Amino acid sequence: MTQEIYIYILIMSAVTLAIRILPLTLIRTEIKNVKVRSFLYYVPYVTLAVMTFPAILHATQSEISGFLALIFGIAAAFFGASLFQVAVLCCTVVFVSELFLI
Amino acid sequence: MLKENKIALAEGFRDGIPIGLGYFVVSFTLGIMARHVGLTPFQGFLASLLNNASAGEYVGFALIATHAPYIEVAIMTFIANARYLLMSTVLSQKFSPKTPFYHRIFVGFDVTDEIFGISVARKGWLNPFYNYGAMLTALPGWSIGTALGIVAGNILPPSAVSALSVALYGMFIAIIIPPARKDKIVAACVAISFAASFLADKFLTGIVSAGTQTIFLTVIIAGGAAILYPRKGD
Numbered sequence: 001m002t003q004e005i006y007i008y009i010l011i012m013s014a015v016t017l018a019i020r021i022l023p024l025t026l027i028r029t030e031i032k033n034v035k036v037r038s039f040l041y042y043v044p045y046v047t048l049a050v051m052t053f054p055a056i057l058h059a060t061q062s063e064i065s066g067f068l069a070l071i072f073g074i075a076a077a078f079f080g081a082s083l084f085q086v087a088v089l090c091c092t093v094v095f096v097s098e099l100f101l102i
Numbered sequence: 103m104l105k106e107n108k109i110a111l112a113e114g115f116r117d118g119i120p121i122g123l124g125y126f127v128v129s130f131t132l133g134i135m136a137r138h139v140g141l142t143p144f145q146g147f148l149a150s151l152l153n154n155a156s157a158g159e160y161v162g163f164a165l166i167a168t169h170a171p172y173i174e175v176a177i178m179t180f181i182a183n184a185r186y187l188l189m190s191t192v193l194s195q196k197f198s199p200k201t202p203f204y205h206r207i208f209v210g211f212d213v214t215d216e217i218f219g220i221s222v223a224r225k226g227w228l229n230p231f232y233n234y235g236a237m238l239t240a241l242p243g244w245s246i247g248t249a250l251g252i253v254a255g256n257i258l259p260p261s262a263v264s265a266l267s268v269a270l271y272g273m274f275i276a277i278i279i280p281p282a283r284k285d286k287i288v289a290a291c292v293a294i295s296f297a298a299s300f301l302a303d304k305f306l307t308g309i310v311s312a313g314t315q316t317i318f319l320t321v322i323i324a325g326g327a328a329i330l331y332p333r334k335g336d
Contacts (some may be wrong), residue, residue, distance in 0.1 A: 004169075005145055011172055012162040013152035015179040016186075021210035023190035025203070031195060038328035040192045044222045045281065045288050046324045047185065048274040049295035050316050051215060054303050056271040061264040069268045070275070077279035083220065087120035090272030095265035102261070 065097040107231040114220075114235020121216045122239030124269035126247040128156055130258065133251015135160065139167040143249040150248035151241060154214055157313050158182040159248075182313045188320060189218040198227035205230035212237045216270055219277045287331045295323055 031037055053070065060066040069090040077086050103111075129150055136146045141163070153159050161182045165175050190213050197206060209221075209230050217236050221228055282289040302315045310318075 002142070002145075005141060005166060007172065008162065008166045008175055009145060009149045009152070011175050012149065012158065012179045015176050016153045016155055016158055016183050017211065019180065019183050019186045020190050020213040021207055023187055024194045024197075024206040024210040024213075027191060027194040028197075028203075028206075030199075034332045034334060035328050037195075038332040039324050040195060041333055042288070042291055042324035042327045043188055043192055043320055044219065045278050045291050046295045046327075047188070047316060047320045048215070048219055048278050049292045050299040050319045050323075052271050052274045052278075053296040054300050055312075056268060059264075059267040059271065061260060065264070066268065069272065073272050073275040074279055077276045078283055080280070081276065083117055083223075083273055083276040084120055086276035087124075087269045087272035090268045090275070091265045094268050095261065098261055098264060 060094050061098055062101045064101055065094045068097050069093045103231075107229065110229035110231040111235040114232040115238055116235075117220045118217075118236035118239035120269050120273055121214075121220070121236060122243030124216070124266060124273075125240055125243035127258070127263055127266040128270070129244045129247030130251040131263070132156060132159060132163075133248040133253075134255055135251075136163050136248060137252040137255060139163045141166075141252060143252045146252045147245045147249040150245040154212055154241065154244050155183050155186075157311075161311075181311065185215075185313060185317050185320070186213050186218075188317070189213050189215075192222060193218065193228065196222065196224075196228035201227070201230065209233045212240060214240065216240070216273060219274055223277045287327060291323060291327050295319065298323060 031040070056070050057063040057066040060069070072093045073086050073090045076089050081089065132150070133146050136149075136159075141149070149159060149162070153162070158179050161178045162175055165178060190210055193209065193213065194206070209228075212233070217233060217240060220236060221233055224232060278288075278292050282292045298319050299315070302310075302319060306315055
């Protein structure tokens with residue numbers, strides 16, 4: 001079984017690394033097409049937004065604390081808080097609100 | 103090392119601290135799952151060091167537990183991680199033509215949701231040393247967390263896990279909100295993404311995996327925005 005597990009790990013790793021490394025190494029010239037460039041410009045915001053909500057509600061013990069973290073995080077980021085500050089604020093909001101919710 | 107590379111490395115390390123902490127907690131729970139599957143701490147460490155992917159590893163471990171055929175593991179790993187194809191393509195356009203080729207391989211080694219997020223948020227060409235700085239916290243956080251999860255099982259109190267697990271989402275918020283404030287199209291993209299993702303979660307969970315939902319929604323929403331509002335300036 002142990003040797004079999006190493007083969008499984010090798011397969012998982014090979015697939016994951018190929019997915020990550022191939023586009024970066026194969027696409028070496030600037031993409032000129034305006035539509036494709038625009039698409040790639042919008043991708044990060046859409047992907048990160050899709051992954052944030054509603055997943056943040058399921059990450060916490062209570063959906064309410066996750067929702068509060070979302071609202072406080074958006075407000076803080078809107079008013080210029082840094083990456084680190086927003087991350088810490090979200091954790092704090094969840095911890096404090098769950099003292100009352102759980 | 104060049105001074106600008108040193109600065110980039112330090113900034114990457116700084117921005118990587120919440121990533122490493124968040125990873126530690128999430129991978130700890132992944133380790134608990136890997137323990138049930140029968141992985142040794144070293145096997146968990148190795149899998150996490152080379153994969154650094156929560157959903158991808160979760161799917162892989164679940165299949166190992168059932169002694170699935172190798173081809174099935176390969177296909178499911180591909181599906182769970184396919185979004186990195188898009189992210190890696192975006193990053194390929196952030197590389198200066200002057201940056202040596204081998205940096206593309208090392209940066210590609212650790213394109214995670216979070217490291218992708220912080221590196222696309224950087225202005226101008228990407229300095230690979232910024233990514234290396236972030237990897238200094240992300241890779242140990244993820245791989246050691248997995249190994250400790252296998253060794254120790256459930257020792258963190260649920261309240262701490264709950265609080266720390268939103269760190270990664272906090273970072274995503276910090277990345278998407280400032281540009282949304284400046285650009286109405288980006289703001290609309292974020293709002294539509296939230297709504298569409300909410301509906302997909304409600305109606306497609308159990309039918310389509312979260313990773314596949316992310317890819318479909320990204321292609322449809324970002325594609326729609328690119329067709330309706332192409333960016334001429336850059």
